Amino acid sequence: MSAQQLLNNEVYDRTSAINASLEANSDETGGSSSLASSTNKLDIKQMSSSSASTSSTAVDARNPQSSSFSKRQLITVAILCFVNLINYMDRFTIAGILTDIQCDFKIGDTEGGLLQTAFIASYMVCAPIFGYLGDRYSRRAIMASGIFIWSLTTLLGSFMDDFWMFLVMRSFVGIGEASYSTIAPTIISDMFVGDMRSKMLALFYSQFRSEVVWDTSSARKRPN
Numbered sequence: 001m002s003a004q005q006l007l008n009n010e011v012y013d014r015t016s017a018i019n020a021s022l023e024a025n026s027d028e029t030g031g032s033s034s035l036a037s038s039t040n041k042l043d044i045k046q047m048s049s050s051s052a053s054t055s056s057t058a059v060d061a062r063n064p065q066s067s068s069f070s071k072r073q074l075i076t077v078a079i080l081c082f083v084n085l086i087n088y089m090d091r092f093t094i095a096g097i098l099t100d101i102q103c104d105f106k107i108g109d110t111e112g113g114l115l116q117t118a119f120i121a122s123y124m125v126c127a128p129i130f131g132y133l134g135d136r137y138s139r140r141a142i143m144a145s146g147i148f149i150w151s152l153t154t155l156l157g158s159f160m161d162d163f164w165m166f167l168v169m170r171s172f173v174g175i176g177e178a179s180y181s182t183i184a185p186t187i188i189s190d191m192f193v194g195d196m197r198s199k200m201l202a203l204f205y206s207q208f209r210s211e212v213v214w215d216t217s218s219a220r221k222r223p224n
Helices: 003-029 032-062 071-096 098-105 109-134 139-157 163-191 194-221
Strands: none
Touching (some): 109 163, 139 163
16 A cells, blocks of 8 residues: 555544544534534545645655656767767777787787786776765766876877887776766766666666677677
């Protein structure tokens, strides 16, 4: 039984008890109290109706329509999902072309493994920091700064001739991606409620699965 039904039943029980008491008093005192009894019954019914209306409004406020969304919200989610797809593509690119990187920098497996290690280490350290900052400062500013750092270091890393400088650039890429991956889901959570929030977050995180499928299919098509 819902909270509204429980409240309505309680109001009905109290109204019935008061009415019975008023009727008993009217039998004892005569007709002069009949008018007062009728007036009290009317007031009680009005109170009951008002209480039920208030309860209904409170229930509706706790359970808003979660299926409705605006065009602006839809565009925002589309942009966040697209950037998240680029995020995962950049993250898996190194693994897909690792042999080419080793040949270009003339490095072995140890140095090649450091590339992903540096990325994951900086990502792991900075993600909680961005989560802390996101609760206290502008999330949009933090996310925009992270995307800028991520994009700039990815571009600069393409021109690095020294392996260790390239490794540093990959570390900064991890910092930029940590800010986006931490802040973007909270922006989606703030825009939606209920089932729609779950659906939008599922859409956001489905980019990871899409990227894994794309990377796997590309690896199978690559000639040996």
